[in-house]
Amino acid sequence: RMYRVAHWLHERGFYFIARAVSQLARHKYGIEIHPGAKIGKCLFIDHGMGVVIGETAEIGDYCTIYHGVTLGGTGKDKGKRHPTVGNNVLISAGAKILGPMVIGDNAKIGANAVVLTEVEPDTTVVGVPGRAVKRAGQRIRQSFELDQIHIPDPVSQELCKLRAEIDRLKNELNVYKEAFEEIKKKYCPDLKTEAETGEEVQADCRGKADKAENKE
Structure with missing residues (x-):
C-alpha cells in the first residue's frame, strides 16, 4: 500500500515526497521498491526482507516474489535499465534478475539464480548464470548431458x-x-x-x- 502511495506521488512529479515514502517503507518492512517501478495487481511478496525493485522495473499481475530477490540493473544500460516481468511469474528466494530483459508469463526463476538474458514464457530457469531447464512442463536436455542409453558406437x-x-x-x-x-x-x-x-x-x-x- 505504501508503494501505491509513493508511485502515485512519483507519477505526479512529487519525487522527493515519493522517495521519502518509499524509504519509510524500506525502513519498516525491509523491502525497497523505487516509486518509479510499475507493479500490476495482486503482487505477493513472501518473507519480503531484502527485496529490491529498481526504478524502471515492471511487474505484471499475480506474481510472487520471495525474500532476497533483486530486480536490478547491470550499470551498462541507460533509460530502461531494469527487467520487465510478465504475469503469474514466480521468483524464488535470492534470485537476481539484472538488466532490461523480459521474463515471460508463467515463468519460474529458481532460488539464487542469476538471470542476465530473456526468459521465454512457461520456462523454469535455475543456476548461475541462469539456464532454462523446463519449458511448458517438459524438461530441456542440456548440451553437456551424456545420454547413457543411446551411446554412439x-x-x-x-x-x-x-x-x-x-x-x-x-x-x-x-x-x-x-x-x-x-x-x-x-x-x-x-x-x-x-x-x-x-x-x-x-x-x-x-x-x-x-x-x-x-x-x-
Missing part, C-alpha cells in the same frame, strides 16, 4: 564411413569405365582391353596344350 560409425567411401570409389570407377568405352568406340574401335587380351592368351595357351597332348 565408434566402430560402427567407422565401418559406415568405409562403406560409404568404397561405394563412392565404385561409382567413380564406373564413370571412368563408361568414359573409356566411349573414347574407345570413337577413336580406337580395334583396341582390346586387358580382359579381352587375357582371354585370347588363355585360349591360345589351351589350344597349344591340346595340340601337345594329341601329339603324345
Whole structure:
C-alpha cells in the first residue's frame, strides 16, 4: 500500500515526497521498491526482507516474489535499465534478475539464480548464470548431458564411413569405365582391353596344350 502511495506521488512529479515514502517503507518492512517501478495487481511478496525493485522495473499481475530477490540493473544500460516481468511469474528466494530483459508469463526463476538474458514464457530457469531447464512442463536436455542409453558406437560409425567411401570409389570407377568405352568406340574401335587380351592368351595357351597332348 505504501508503494501505491509513493508511485502515485512519483507519477505526479512529487519525487522527493515519493522517495521519502518509499524509504519509510524500506525502513519498516525491509523491502525497497523505487516509486518509479510499475507493479500490476495482486503482487505477493513472501518473507519480503531484502527485496529490491529498481526504478524502471515492471511487474505484471499475480506474481510472487520471495525474500532476497533483486530486480536490478547491470550499470551498462541507460533509460530502461531494469527487467520487465510478465504475469503469474514466480521468483524464488535470492534470485537476481539484472538488466532490461523480459521474463515471460508463467515463468519460474529458481532460488539464487542469476538471470542476465530473456526468459521465454512457461520456462523454469535455475543456476548461475541462469539456464532454462523446463519449458511448458517438459524438461530441456542440456548440451553437456551424456545420454547413457543411446551411446554412439565408434566402430560402427567407422565401418559406415568405409562403406560409404568404397561405394563412392565404385561409382567413380564406373564413370571412368563408361568414359573409356566411349573414347574407345570413337577413336580406337580395334583396341582390346586387358580382359579381352587375357582371354585370347588363355585360349591360345589351351589350344597349344591340346595340340601337345594329341601329339603324345
